[in-house]
Amino acid sequence: AQRVTQPEKLLSVFKGAPVELKCNYSYSGSPELFWYVQYSRQRLQLLLRHISRESIKGFTADLNKGETSFHLKKPFAQEEDSAMYYCALSGGDDKIIFGKGTRLHILP
C-alpha cells in the first residue's frame, strides 16, 4: 500500500539555520514524489518534484530509494519559509497520497 510518513508535526528552526523536513514513503513500484507548501490560509503550491531535480526558493530534495526517503532541505532558513509542508507520492494511478504535513516555524 502507498504511504507517506512525515514524522514531525512541528519543526522550529532559527532564522539562518539549516532546515530538514523528513519524508519517508512506502511503495512497491517506482513512485513520483513531490513537496508542496501551504502558507497560512492559502492553497497548496507545488514546491518541487523529484524528477525535475531543481531548486525552488533555495529548497532541494533528493530521492533516496535505499532509505525510501525524500527529505526537504534548505541551508539557511528565512522567516518567509514559515508554512505547512506536505510530502506527496504518486504511484502513477491518478492517486496522489499526502503525508500529514509538517509545520515549519522559523524563529527570529
Place this chain on the structure above:
Amino acid sequence: DTAVSQTPKYLVTQMGNDKSIKCEQNLGHDTMYWYKQDSKKFLKIMFSYNNKELIINETVPNRFSPKSPDKAHLNLHINSLELGDSAVYFCASSQPPGAPYFGPGTRLTVT
C-alpha cells in the same frame, strides 16, 4: 486567468442542509480531484476523475456525490451535512504524471 477556481470560498450552513461546491480548471488537464483538509491540517483524497469518469472513491460517505459535467468541471454535492463535514475542501487538477495544481479551497463550516 485563474488556473483552478472554486466557488464559494466560504460556506456556512446548518446541519441537515444540502450544499454544493463548484470547481473549474482552465489548464486543459484530464484529471481532477477533491481533497478534504481537516482541522489538524491532514489532507485526504476523496475523489479522482479522469475525463469525466470516476477513478478513485476513497471510502467517502455516499452523502458526498461528485459530478463532472465535462473534463473542466468537477462539482461536489453534499447531502444532509453533519458537524464532522466542517473542513476545507480543495479541488485540484493534473495532467498525469504531472503534479496536481490546487484551487484556493472552500472553507465549509457546519453549525
